[in-house]
Amino acid sequence: MSIARQGSRPLILTIDDDDMTCLMLKEILSCEGFDVLTATDAQTGLDMFLEHHPNLILLDVMMPDMDGFTCLESLRAIPETRLLPIVMLTGIDDVKSIHRCFGLGATDFIAKPINWPTLPYRLNYMIRASGALKELDHNEAVLRNAQKIAHLGNWDWERCTDYITWSEEALKVLDLAPKYSYSPRLSLFKTVHPANLQRLQQALELCMKQGHAFSLEIRLVHADKTVHVAHIQGEAEMQQERVEKIHGTVQDITERRRIEDQVHHLSYYDPLTSLPNRTLFKTIFNQSIGHCARNGLCLAGLFVGIDRFKRINETLGATVGDRVLQLFTERLAHAVRNSDYIAVTRNLEKPATTVSRLGDSEFIVMLNSIRDTRDSIKVVKRIFKEMESAFEVEGNEIHLVANIGIAVYPEDGEDVDTFIKNGEFAMNHAREQGQNSHRFFSKDLHIAAFHKLSLENRLRHAIERNELVLHYQPKVNLQSNKTIGMEALVRWQHPELGLVPPDQFIPIAEESGLIVPIGAWVLDTACRQLRTWQLAGMPPLTVAVNVSAVQFRHKDFLLHIREVLDSTGLASPYLKLELTESTLMMGVHEAMAILQEIRTLGIRISIDDFGTGYSSLSYLKKLPISELKIDQSFVRDIPHDEDDNMITSAIIALAKSLSLEVVAEGVENQQQLDFLRQHDCDTVQGYFFSRPLAPEQFSQFMFKDINNQEGVT
Numbered sequence: 001m002s003i004a005r006q007g008s009r010p011l012i013l014t015i016d017d018d019d020m021t022c023l024m025l026k027e028i029l030s031c032e033g034f035d036v037l038t039a040t041d042a043q044t045g046l047d048m049f050l051e052h053h054p055n056l057i058l059l060d061v062m063m064p065d066m067d068g069f070t071c072l073e074s075l076r077a078i079p080e081t082r083l084l085p086i087v088m089l090t091g092i093d094d095v096k097s098i099h100r101c102f103g104l105g106a107t108d109f110i111a112k113p114i115n116w117p118t119l120p121y122r123l124n125y126m127i128r129a130s131g132a133l134k135e136l137d138h139n140e141a142v143l144r145n146a147q148k149i150a151h152l153g154n155w156d157w158e159r160c161t162d163y164i165t166w167s168e169e170a171l172k173v174l175d176l177a178p179k180y181s182y183s184p185r186l187s188l189f190k191t192v193h194p195a196n197l198q199r200l201q202q203a204l205e206l207c208m209k210q211g212h213a214f215s216l217e218i219r220l221v222h223a224d225k226t227v228h229v230a231h232i233q234g235e236a237e238m239q240q241e242r243v244e245k246i247h248g249t250v251q252d253i254t255e256r257r258r259i260e261d262q263v264h265h266l267s268y269y270d271p272l273t274s275l276p277n278r279t280l281f282k283t284i285f286n287q288s289i290g291h292c293a294r295n296g297l298c299l300a301g302l303f304v305g306i307d308r309f310k311r312i313n314e315t316l317g318a319t320v321g322d323r324v325l326q327l328f329t330e331r332l333a334h335a336v337r338n339s340d341y342i343a344v345t346r347n348l349e350k351p352a353t354t355v356s357r358l359g360d361s362e363f364i365v366m367l368n369s370i371r372d373t374r375d376s377i378k379v380v381k382r383i384f385k386e387m388e389s390a391f392e393v394e395g396n397e398i399h400l401v402a403n404i405g406i407a408v409y410p411e412d413g414e415d416v417d418t419f420i421k422n423g424e425f426a427m428n429h430a431r432e433q434g435q436n437s438h439r440f441f442s443k444d445l446h447i448a449a450f451h452k453l454s455l456e457n458r459l460r461h462a463i464e465r466n467e468l469v470l471h472y473q474p475k476v477n478l479q480s481n482k483t484i485g486m487e488a489l490v491r492w493q494h495p496e497l498g499l500v501p502p503d504q505f506i507p508i509a510e511e512s513g514l515i516v517p518i519g520a521w522v523l524d525t526a527c528r529q530l531r532t533w534q535l536a537g538m539p540p541l542t543v544a545v546n547v548s549a550v551q552f553r554h555k556d557f558l559l560h561i562r563e564v565l566d567s568t569g570l571a572s573p574y575l576k577l578e579l580t581e582s583t584l585m586m587g588v589h590e591a592m593a594i595l596q597e598i599r600t601l602g603i604r605i606s607i608d609d610f611g612t613g614y615s616s617l618s619y620l621k622k623l624p625i626s627e628l629k630i631d632q633s634f635v636r637d638i639p640h641d642e643d644d645n646m647i648t649s650a651i652i653a654l655a656k657s658l659s660l661e662v663v664a665e666g667v668e669n670q671q672q673l674d675f676l677r678q679h680d681c682d683t684v685q686g687y688f689f690s691r692p693l694a695p696e697q698f699s700q701f702m703f704k705d706i707n708n709q710e711g712v713t
């Protein structure tokens with residue numbers, strides 16, 4: 001495209017076989033601020049045009065080889081001359097030639113002899129006009145392109161014809177053929193979805209009659225049957241209080257709507273399970289409240305948590321974890337659908353249940369319209385039933401344990417946040433009760449939690465205020481009848497609460513992380529005490545210290561043990577650590593590495609409460625342990641309970657076969673002792689010999705023990 005030479009002088013090409021005219025044009029126009037190129041025949045003129053792109057051409061009509069008409073025709077055949085001013089120079093002033101020139105695309109003509117004084121003005125005017133045209137042309141192209149990108153077209157209706165003029169893009173949006181670019185008003189409705197037709201007709205008529213602007217979203221059905229969403233607007237142009245024209249736009253917003261829908265879905269639904277998320281749940285809840293009030297129904301939320309779901313992700317990977325969650329969701333939905341009570345409330349305006357996902361492994365089943373809160377128990381039972389069989393994912397058999405907290409509206413929370421908080425609270429309590437349990441939220445629960453919280457706060461100060469004490473319970477070897485060691489058991493000497501047993505505060509310490517400093521204190525105190533006794537001449541004893549899972553996995557655990565041994569001067573063989581099976585089985589490989597380090601230090605390891613967890617024999621063989629402690633629940637009823645007899649003797653046999661020492665705890669009477677002796681148990685611990693004793697009492701006990709032994713021998 002020839003572009004006006006900005007900043008420099010306009011370039012004019014003169015094509016004329018008359019040398020004299022050429023010379024004069026060049027002379028005069030140069031003085032008037034133009035640059036001038038001269039061609040004395042048509043062909044040279046065409047070539048020069050292609051090379052120099054002038055801003056205007058002055059073309060003589062009468063030339064020998066190729067005349068001006070032919071040259072003009074050839075020039076106009078070149079697309080970029082579309083807006084180029086071509087001015088014909090002619091000596092013949094006849095109308096026929098002028099007609100012909102304009103017919104071939106001449107911009108203007110100048111008759112010879114030329115009126116020199118006015119020529120520069122005429123040419124300047126034409127160059128300016130063509131510049132303005134080019135700019136307009138460019139802007140229109142930009143607009144057309146923008147409309148194309150935005151799928152935005154425009155249209156104009158006029159009253160006098162009742163026709164609409166459609167832009168190219170508008171035709172595309174409406175899926176109309178190009179022949180409709182100027183067509184009767186009815187063309188507008190051709191592709192509109194029948195459901196939207198009336199609305200559009202009314203809007204248009206109102207605009208035509210009363211000048212009301214309109215803006216509508218309509219659906220269109222294209223010839224290929226695809227449904228599009230379009231936004232159409234119209235604005236009236238009034239003349240003498242009558243609508244003469246309507247100017248409008250129409251835009252295809254299908255893609256925008258799709259993205260908006262997607263964004264909506266992502267904001268309100270969980271992508272993994274497609275269940276409503278927490279945000280949408282809140283809306284659902286608020287709607288349900290109104291519905292319940294209108295129909296005199298109750299509302300219950302079952303807060304379903306999958307117990308220790310994190311472990312699945314950690315051990316089998318997130319892909320398996322995700323799949324399990326999807327399968328879990330399906331079963332949950334199935335359980336809820338098949339619950340009996342739902343039949344009662346069918347045909348109501350709202351679905352009787354909705355399942356949402358509140359967190360990673362937390363779901364809520366809303367029972368939107370139940371007559372009695374007890375109905376919720378039926379659903380709970382269904383859910384647990386669904387969970388009975390294993391989930392099979394990628395060759396893994398996975399058993400899930402669910403716990404359910406139940407909150408009822410409005411008793412357990414009138415607003416959604418309180419409702420969720422209390423439901424989750426009940427769920428956490430259900431988890432503490434054990435596998436597959438459920439729990440209603442109640443005020444009592446809250447009070448218990450408050451108590452726990454205040455206990456936790458007091459426990460925080462227990463160490464610094466020296467309120468913790470250790471008691472020691474002797475362990476007696478059955479062959480030698482001698483005390484060979486003791487277990488250190490912590491107690492909390494609280495100024496108001498008295499002596500608090502560990503069962504009441506260790507779980508709180510474990511949950512809050514306070515077990516780490518408490519455990520460190522216990523280890524240090526026990527080692528220091530034993531070293532003091534050793535230095536005082538007490539016969540060699542080992543001290544067993546209980547270690548919680550949190551403490552065992554703490555990064556500074558090993559470091560701390562070394563420090564304690566160093567600072568107390570206790571030799572490592574005198575220290576024994578008691579760990580439970582679950583502590584070890586939770587991440588066996590990691591546990592193995594820590595155990596190995598402990599063994600390298602020369603410290604022995606005992607498995608506490610053996611038989612209550614889920615040790616696998618294959619691991620047991622690999623672990624560097626030296627002792628099994630039979631849990632007191634098995635010892636309690638021997639020799640009367642056949643099962644316990646069997647279990648106890650089996651554990652003893654197992655320990656022997658693995659060359660481990662075996663200790664029975666909770667021995668309270670002679671019969672138990674006889675049974676254990678008979679079955680070759682190495683060591684016993686229990687009230688029969690002694691309760692856990694404060695340090696001074698323990699010293700006395702040892703003193704007596706030694707004297708007894710001496711007396712016996």
Ligand code: C2E
Binds near residue numbers: 489503665668686
């Ligand atoms: P555990 O390690 O299994 O300790 C044995 C528990 O059985 C002790 O309860 C002990 O007093 C009790 N016991 C001993 N002989 C008999 C008996 O003949 N009959 C009956 N009925 N009970 C007997 P305690 O001291 O209340 O400790 C309970 C649990 O608290 C311990 O169980 C242990 O798991 C935990 N614990 C105690 N001290 C510590 C500690 O310093 N750190 C950690 N992490 N846990 C501790």
Ligand code: MG
Binds near residue numbers: 546578608
């Ligand atoms: Mg123990």
Ligand code: MG
Binds near residue numbers: 629632
């Ligand atoms: Mg125990």
